[in-house]
Amino acid sequence: MNVRVQLPRTAKHGEVIEVRIAIQHPMETGFRYDQMGKPISKNVINSLVCRYNGVEIFRAEMGSGISANPFLQFYTMADASGALEFFWGDDAGDQGSERALITVAG
Amino acid sequence: MSGFARPALCVFPAGVHLRLFAVPLLLAFALAAFAAEPQRPFPSRSGSDFTSADIRALQADDFANPGMLWITRGEKLWQEPAGDSRLSCASCHGDAKSSMRGVATRYPLIDPATARLINLEGRILQCRERRQQATALTYESDDLLALTALVAMQSRGMPVGVTIDWQNRRNFEAGRAMYSRRVGQMNLACAHCHEANWGKRVGAEIISQGHGNAYPLYRLEWQTLGSLQRRFRSCLSGVRAEMLPYGAPDYHDLELYLAWRANGLPVETPGVRR
Amino acid sequence: MNTPDRRRFISVLAGLAAAPLWPARVALAYPESLALLIRRITKGAAVNSGRVKVDTPRLADNGHSVPLKVSVTSPMTAADHVRSITLLSEKNPRPVIAAFYLGPKAGRAEVVTRVRLNGSQHVIAIAQLSDGSYWSGSAEVEVTESACLDAS
Numbered sequence: 001m002n003v004r005v006q007l008p009r010t011a012k013h014g015e016v017i018e019v020r021i022a023i024q025h026p027m028e029t030g031f032r033y034d035q036m037g038k039p040i041s042k043n044v045i046n047s048l049v050c051r052y053n054g055v056e057i058f059r060a061e062m063g064s065g066i067s068a069n070p071f072l073q074f075y076t077m078a079d080a081s082g083a084l085e086f087f088w089g090d091d092a093g094d095q096g097s098e099r100a101l102i103t104v105a106g
Numbered sequence: 107m108s109g110f111a112r113p114a115l116c117v118f119p120a121g122v123h124l125r126l127f128a129v130p131l132l133l134a135f136a137l138a139a140f141a142a143e144p145q146r147p148f149p150s151r152s153g154s155d156f157t158s159a160d161i162r163a164l165q166a167d168d169f170a171n172p173g174m175l176w177i178t179r180g181e182k183l184w185q186e187p188a189g190d191s192r193l194s195c196a197s198c199h200g201d202a203k204s205s206m207r208g209v210a211t212r213y214p215l216i217d218p219a220t221a222r223l224i225n226l227e228g229r230i231l232q233c234r235e236r237r238q239q240a241t242a243l244t245y246e247s248d249d250l251l252a253l254t255a256l257v258a259m260q261s262r263g264m265p266v267g268v269t270i271d272w273q274n275r276r277n278f279e280a281g282r283a284m285y286s287r288r289v290g291q292m293n294l295a296c297a298h299c300h301e302a303n304w305g306k307r308v309g310a311e312i313i314s315q316g317h318g319n320a321y322p323l324y325r326l327e328w329q330t331l332g333s334l335q336r337r338f339r340s341c342l343s344g345v346r347a348e349m350l351p352y353g354a355p356d357y358h359d360l361e362l363y364l365a366w367r368a369n370g371l372p373v374e375t376p377g378v379r380r
Numbered sequence: 381m382n383t384p385d386r387r388r389f390i391s392v393l394a395g396l397a398a399a400p401l402w403p404a405r406v407a408l409a410y411p412e413s414l415a416l417l418i419r420r421i422t423k424g425a426a427v428n429s430g431r432v433k434v435d436t437p438r439l440a441d442n443g444h445s446v447p448l449k450v451s452v453t454s455p456m457t458a459a460d461h462v463r464s465i466t467l468l469s470e471k472n473p474r475p476v477i478a479a480f481y482l483g484p485k486a487g488r489a490e491v492v493t494r495v496r497l498n499g500s501q502h503v504i505a506i507a508q509l510s511d512g513s514y515w516s517g518s519a520e521v522e523v524t525e526s527a528c529l530d531a532s
Contacts, residue, residue, distance in 0.1 A: 002179050006169045016487030024175040024248075026329065029496075031473060057485045065469055065477030065496050067445040068329035069172045073492035077485055158441050172445075309527030310439070326442035327530055336532045344528030380441040380526075 001025060001096035005086060011078035013106040019050065019058070020073045021086055023096065029064040043091045045070055053082040078104045144282055144366070147304060147315045152371050153379060156305070156314040161326075165378040173255060173324040173376025176248070176331045180256030183249060189240025195253070198237070206260035210373055214361045216273045223277045223358045227254050227333060245352035251331045255322045258375035265372055266319050268365040281363025284356060290347030311380065317368040318361065320377025327380060334361060411470045411502055421466055421506055422514045432465075432507045432517030443523040445494045450505045452489035452515065456482075462489035463508045471501035484510075497523045 002024035011017050023045060030042025042064060050058040057076045076084075081104045089095040154162055165171055184195045184202055199205040214225040217232075224232070227245065230253050234240045243250040270278045285296045299308070300316030307313070321334040328336070335357045339349040350356055418427060435449040452462045461484045467477040480491045495503070504518040 002175055004169065004175060004178055020169055022169065022172070022175060024179070027496075029473075052485070055485070056481075057483065059481040060491075061479045061481075063474050063476055063478060065467070065472050065474060067494040067496050069175055071170055071172070071492075071494050073170075074480070074482075075486055075488040075490060077487035079485070158437070158439075160437050160447055161441055164447070310524040311527045326445045327526055328532070329444050332532070339532035340528070340530045343531035346529075349532065 001088075001094065003086075003096060003098045005084075005098050005100045007084060007100055007102065009101070010103045010105065013078060013080075013104050015078045016075050017078050017102075018073060018075055019084065020071070021048070021050075021098070022069065022071045023088065024069055025090065027062075027064060027066055027068045027070060031064075045088050045090045048072065048086065048088040050074070050076075051085045051087070052076055053080055057084075078102065080104055146367050146369070147301065150317075150368070150371055151304075151315055152319055152368075152374060153314040153317055154320065154374060154377065156312045157379060161378050161380060165320075165374065165376075171324070171376060171378055173322070173331050173378060176252040176255045176322070177259055177376060179248065180252035180254075183253055184256060188234065189238040191237065191239045193238050195233070202256060202260055206257045208261055208264055210258040210261040210375065211264050211267045213268070214358055214365060215268070216277075221273075223274060223355075223362060225334075225358055225361050226257060227335075228353075228358075230254060230257065246333060246336060251322050251333065254333065255331060255376050258322065258373060261373040262375060263372050265370050266365055266368045268362065268369065270362075270366055274362060277359045277362050278366060280356070281359035281361070284360050285363055290342065290345035292345040292347075294345045296341065315367075316364070317371055318364040319368045319371045320374035320379070322375060323377030323379055325379050331376065334364070411504075414468055414470060414475060414504060417468065417475055418504075418506060418516075422508075425512070425514055427506060427514045427516045429516060431515040432505050434503055434505050434517050434519035436503060436519045436521050438520070438522060440497060440521050440523045442526065443497045443499065446497050446521060446523070447492070448495050448503065448519075449490065449492045450480075450517075451491075452507045452509075454489045454509065456484060456486055456489055458484040459510070461486070461510045463510055465489070465491060465508075466506045467495070468504040468506065469495075469497065469501060470504070472496070472498045477503070497521055499523050 004022045006020040008017050025045050026043070027045065028040055028043040030040070032040045034040055044062060044064050044066070046062055048060045048062065049056055058074045060072060062070065081102060084100050084102060086098045087095070154165060168174060187194045187197070195202070210226060213229070214223050216222065217224040227250060230250065231243060235242055288295045296316060299313050304313050304315045318334045321337065322331050324331050335352050338357055338360060342349045431453045433451050436446055440446045450465055450467065452465065454460065454462045456462065462482045464479055464481045466479045468475050469477050477495050478493070482489055489507070497503070500522045502518050502520050504516060507515045509515065
């Protein structure tokens with residue numbers, strides 16, 4: 001899946017950093033119909049997890065009430081250099097992941 | 107919003123001494139109608155001026171702007187070898203940031219090879235088909251939108267600047283005529299909203315001047331990025347007129363007229379609108 | 381009807397007249413329609429009003445995408461932090477918009493996203509703290525229909 005992640009490349013130990021992620025996904029509600037009148041089945045990214053050096057720091061369980069091309073911004077305390085990994089999956093079983101590195105000083 | 111010639115919509119002013127001034131006045135009006143220089147709205151304002159602070163902020167945020175997802179996609183596609191040629195856009199055009207700078211400000215233009223008006227999407231389609239020998243992309247496909255947005259974004263901040271000359275004048279006049287032509291069950295022309303009533307409200311929304319300088323853009327109503335031609339189709343369906351298919355020559359002519367009308371306004375691709 | 385029953389009947393009527401038939405209207409932190417759902421989320425625990433702030437525009441540009449920020453006042457320490465924030469919609473076909481799970485490592489109990497709102501309504505956020513208590517906040521958003529039909 002097409003994804004964008006933004007977080008600072010470097011941070012001081014204990015600093016609260018802003019983490020942003022945007023994923024291209026229609027977040028199909030299941031309430032729409034196609035041109036032929038057939039219902040389009042629901043398909044949303046239902047779960048997103050962020051792990052910082054393997055430890056879960058944020059999780060979002062989402063429904064069709066989250067807008068298409070979901071955007072999430074959350075925070076975490078920078079404690080050690082390493083990687084923030086994002087994992088998500090939708091109702092149709094498609095999964096995605098992304099990784100961003102961070103260097104923490106001090 | 108008045109103060110310029112609107113031959114298709116004008117009403118004969120009351121209180122004039124008909125006997126004395128009728129003929130010369132009528133003549134003057136007729137001359138004015140036919141010789142009238144096409145007018146741009148004054149002052150020219152981008153669609154973002156008519157959006158809310160939230161939408162302006164979203165457009166300005168290079169991460170949160172949903173259109174940027176297509177830019178990321180476009181950047182990847184730019185590097186990907188495609189078709190039988192195994193050429194990528196980068197193979198010929200190198201870094202898009204430099205090679206595509208200013209390009210979008212000149213479109214649509216007359217393609218010297220075909221002597222036909224071509225828009226940015228058309229140029230990309232042509233490159234893919236002829237030079238990359240790759241499968242054709244379709245209008246409004248994510249890939250075409252991504253590439254168009256990527257190319258247009260390289261002119262972000264630069265003023266739109268198309269030139270009308272003997273080569274494209276016919277297209278320009280056709281686009282201009284289309285702009286003033288009433289269509290649909292509501293019997294409205296583009297000009298009724300975007301020329302005569304920009305700045306006023308329809309429902310809870312403020313009518314813009316109808317420029318195309320931010321396209322392709324992310325329209326919240328579409329929940330995706332879309333092209334200027336999609337916006338034409340939106341408007342046509344809005345007045346309950348038949349939507350022409352994508353790539354229709356009428357749309358190209360209208361794009362040219364719109365580009366001329368937006369001359370001087372900065373390219374804002376990828377824009378965000380409601 | 382004989383006399384003792386009638387007296388009893390009248391006294392019952394009098395009693396009913398004196399006592400209210402429905403509980404007194406208290407200021408609810410959330411619309412009554414969601415009361416049952418919220419009770420299920422909190423497993424019957426009381427929900428306190430406060431500490432939770434929901435930021436949305438008062439008038440949405442488009443119901444498909446309404447920017448929303450939910451924040452909870454909390455020191456976010458190991459001993460005192462926000463465990464979860466659940467976003468509820470008053471009028472959407474599915475009332476639960478999302479649930480966010482934080483923790484002591486979050487540093488700040490704040491999540492920003494964009495939500496779909498099916499018409500003018502309240503958005504309610506229920507936060508659970510590490511001590512098991514629940515807090516709520518809400519915001520009201522006006523959502524209008526698009527001025528023109530778009531069949532593009």
